[in-house]
Structures are given as structure tokens and as C-alpha cells.
Amino acid sequence: MFTIKTLNAIAEVGLNVFKNNDNYTIDNDAQAPDAIVLRSYNMHNMELDTNVKAVARAGAGVNNIPVNEYTEKGIVVFNTPGANANAVKELVLTTLMASSRNLFAGIQWTKGLEGKGEEVPKLVEAGKKQFVGKEIKGKTLGIIGLGAIGARVANDALRLDMDVIGYDPFISVDIAWNLSRNVQRAMSLEELYAKADYITVHVPFTKDTGGMFNKDSFAIMKDGVHILNFSRGELVNEDDMAEALESGKVGKYITDFPNEKVLKMPNCVCIPHLGASTAESEENCAIMAAHQVKEFLETGNIVNSVNFPNASLPYTGKRRVAAFHQNVKGMVGQITAVLSNYDLNIADMVNRSRGDYAYTIIDIDNKFNGDLTPALEENIGKIPGMVNVRII
Numbered sequence: 001m002f003t004i005k006t007l008n009a010i011a012e013v014g015l016n017v018f019k020n021n022d023n024y025t026i027d028n029d030a031q032a033p034d035a036i037v038l039r040s041y042n043m044h045n046m047e048l049d050t051n052v053k054a055v056a057r058a059g060a061g062v063n064n065i066p067v068n069e070y071t072e073k074g075i076v077v078f079n080t081p082g083a084n085a086n087a088v089k090e091l092v093l094t095t096l097m098a099s100s101r102n103l104f105a106g107i108q109w110t111k112g113l114e115g116k117g118e119e120v121p122k123l124v125e126a127g128k129k130q131f132v133g134k135e136i137k138g139k140t141l142g143i144i145g146l147g148a149i150g151a152r153v154a155n156d157a158l159r160l161d162m163d164v165i166g167y168d169p170f171i172s173v174d175i176a177w178n179l180s181r182n183v184q185r186a187m188s189l190e191e192l193y194a195k196a197d198y199i200t201v202h203v204p205f206t207k208d209t210g211g212m213f214n215k216d217s218f219a220i221m222k223d224g225v226h227i228l229n230f231s232r233g234e235l236v237n238e239d240d241m242a243e244a245l246e247s248g249k250v251g252k253y254i255t256d257f258p259n260e261k262v263l264k265m266p267n268c269v270c271i272p273h274l275g276a277s278t279a280e281s282e283e284n285c286a287i288m289a290a291h292q293v294k295e296f297l298e299t300g301n302i303v304n305s306v307n308f309p310n311a312s313l314p315y316t317g318k319r320r321v322a323a324f325h326q327n328v329k330g331m332v333g334q335i336t337a338v339l340s341n342y343d344l345n346i347a348d349m350v351n352r353s354r355g356d357y358a359y360t361i362i363d364i365d366n367k368f369n370g371d372l373t374p375a376l377e378e379n380i381g382k383i384p385g386m387v388n389v390r391i392i
């Protein structure tokens with residue numbers, strides 16, 4: 001039996017992966033669940049029971065999860081790459097066009113005419129000149145981060161007759177294959193900043209990207225540039241942004257991450273973190289997260305982890321060792337030595353590393369009684385450098 005705890009509302013269709021299976025209970029009050037599924041809930045400073053084996057983020061960003069701490073404890077962290085990318089792309093393009101046409105300010109102003117009676121049509125015609133906008137056709141869109149979201153935005157912005165320049169020094173081969181060859185490649189952020197009329201950012205929040213929008217980067221940008229931030233608020237130095245908006249250096253700031261300071265900024269379009277909030281995206285993320293957790297709990301196979309190496313062996317029902325350990329020499333040999341001490345033969349195995357850690361799955365040929373499990377877990381667990389081990 002496995003217990004799943006959720007920390008945010010997770011789409012029912014995803015929860016049904018567990019609810020329709022007798023081996024699972026969903027208990028949001030559980031103190032010692034086997035796995036946790038969440039969206040943006042902040043897990044920093046949350047005490048986790050040692051029984052927790054997996055944490056699945058139904059979404060992309062994992063900065064709400066203390067990933068490094070969990071790695072050291074041997075807790076696998078998943079996310080759901082690309083599952084909400086279309087939803088974000090649609091909102092980026094919607095707000096890019098809407099803000100370029102001053103639509104949000106115009107709608108708000110018009111609403112303020114309520115009560116003016118028959119004067120309204122005349123006031124509308126007289127007032128509309130203050131909201132004259134700009135067309136995006138022929139303008140340059142700079143995209144920082146050409147991952148699941150950025151690449152989709154790039155391809156569709158070209159279809160809207162924009163020129164597109166992208167910057168991503170770590171672009172994946174899969175994405176590169178799917179990116180239109182009409183997307184220009186910026187060799188540096190400075191090049192992108194200097195050329196773009198609109199900039200949209202689609203990178204994770206890390207120590208390298210935090211505060212990347214600041215007075216120095218604004219200084220290189222075109223006057224009146226529009227900046228769209230559907231990634232994380234922390235990418236922007238807010239004091240510098242407030243100043244750049246006041247002076248008109250930045251024409252508009254469209255953000256999915258408002259706070260008190262941001263709400264006070266002029267020419268700022270504040271959205272209540274709606275990027276991934278569509279029924280389709282919530283379902284995609286929930287289904288993907290649930291399947292990844294189920295696969296890991298039942299077979300030890302790892303797909304789409306952000307901290308463990310991905311590693312899978314077709315599950316044949318044979319007894320299996322799933323061991324997470326330091327990436328040092330001799331680990332596999334020591335695990336197999338324990339198995340031979342118990343006269344157990346290996347049927348299949350896989351070993352994958354990622355940075356300082358590695359993950360080994362070994363299928364055991366012999367049938368054995370469950371009584372052997374504690375001894376195997378204890379003896380493999382004692383190997384120096386072993387983080388945790390499960391006999392499945």
C-alpha cells in the first residue's frame with residue numbers, strides 16, 4: 001500500500017491514477033506519505049518524514065522545493081516537462097498583443113465611464129487617442145530560454161510576422177530540431193537586449209538567472225521595450241524595474257508574479273500567476289506527475305526527475321534492488337557482492353549517474369521470500385556512499 005499526499009489542488013483525472021488503484025490511498029493529512037504531489041506550494045522549511053520517497057511537481061518550476069536537500073536524503077523530485085507549455089505560450093502571446101495595444105488600460109478606463117449615461121459613446125471617441133498602440137508585425141521579439149515554452153512562443157511569433165531572436169546556451173537537441181530556422185540566434189544576452197522591441201523570458205529561477213533584469217541590462221535595451229515575465233518574479237530586480245518604468249526606459253512590464261511592490265509600478269500588467277491555469281494544462285501536469293510517481297513507487301524506474309538520473313528497466317515482476325548512491329567507483333560491485341552472499345543471481349541491471357550521485361536498478365533472477373528483504377536492505381544500505389535502497 002502506498003500513501004499519497006497532495007499540497008495543492010491537483011486535477012481529478014491525475015488523482016484518479018491513484019484512486020482507481022487498490023494499492024493507493026490519498027491522505028492529505030498523512031504525516032508519513034510515500035509520495036507528495038504539489039504545484040506551487042512552498043516546501044522550503046517543511047519537515048519531511050523519512051518515509052517520503054518521491055516529490056512530484058505537477059508543473060515546470062521547482063524553486064518551491066528544496067531540491068538539493070532532498071537529493072542528499074535520497075528523495076526523488078519530479079516535474080512534468082512541457083505539460084503546461086502550451087497554456088503559457090498562449091498567455092504570453094495574448095498579453096504580448098493585448099499590452100502592445102494598451103488593451104488592459106483601455107478596458108479599465110472604459111469601465112470607469114459607467115454612470116455617464118448617454119455621454120459614454122462621445123467620451124469613448126474622445127478618450128481613445130490616449131490608448132493608441134503598436135502592432136507587433138515586423139517588430140523584434142527577443143526570447144530568453146528556448147525550452148518547452150520559449151520554443152513554442154518563438155515558432156508562433158514568427159507566424160504573427162514578428163522577427164524572432166533567441167538566446168539559450170543550453171538548448172536541447174530535441175528543441176533545436178523543432179525550432180524554426182527563421183529564429184535568429186543571439187550569441188549573447190547583450191545582443192538580444194540591443195535588438196529586441198519586446199523581450200519574453202522563459203528560464204528557471206536559479207542563482208545564475210536571479211536578478212538578471214536590472215539597471216545594467218535595461219541600459220542596453222531599446223527605449224520603451226516591453227518585458228514579459230512568465231518565469232519567476234525573482235528574475236527581476238524590482239527597484240531597478242520600478243525606476244525603468246518611471247523613466248519610460250521600459251515601456252511595459254507584464255508579469256505573472258505580482259507583489260505589493262510590483263502592484264505599485266506604473267505601466268505594469270499584473271496577472272495572478274495564470275500561466276498554467278487552464279483545464280488542459282492542469283490535467284496534463286496531474287496525469288504526468290501521477291504516472292511518474294506510480295512508476296517510481298512500483299518499479300523504481302525514474303522518468304523526468306530533476307535531481308536523480310533518469311533510469312528504467314522493463315519491469316518483469318522479478319525482485320528488484322533500487323539503490324541511490326554516491327557517484328564513486330566500486331558501488332555496483334559492492335551491491336552485487338551482497339547479492340552473491342545471499343546466492344542471488346542478477347537478471348538485468350542499469351546504472352546511471354548524474355553529478356555527484358548515481359542510481360542503480362538490479363533485477364534478481366532468483367525468487368526469494370520477502371523475509372530476505374530487510375537483510376538485503378540493511379546490508380546494501382551499509383555500503384559506504386549508499387544514500388538509500390529499496391527492495392521492490
Ligand SMILES: NC(=O)c1ccc[n+]([C@@H]2O[C@H](COP(=O)([O-])OP(=O)(O)OC[C@H]3O[C@@H](n4cnc5c(N)ncnc54)[C@H](O)[C@@H]3O)[C@@H](O)[C@H]2O)c1
Pocket residue numbers: 059060061062081082084085088144145146147148149150167168169170171172202203204205208209230231232256273274275276277
Ligand atoms: N507562469 C507560469 O504559470 C509558468 C508555467 C510553466 C513554467 N513557468 C516558468 O517558466 C520556466 C521555463 O519553463 P519551461 O517549461 O520552458 O522549462 P524548460 O526547462 O523546458 O526550458 C527552460 C530553458 O531555459 C534554458 N536556460 C536555462 N538557463 C538559462 C540561461 N541562463 N540563459 C538562457 N537560457 C537558459 C534551458 O536551456 C531551457 O531550454 C520554468 O522554470 C518556470 O519557472 C511558469
Ligand SMILES: O=C(O)[C@H](O)COP(=O)(O)O
Pocket residue numbers: 039040058059060061062084273275276277
Ligand atoms: O512552474 C510552473 O509550472 C508554473 O509556475 C505553474 O505553477 P502552478 O502549477 O502553481 O500554476
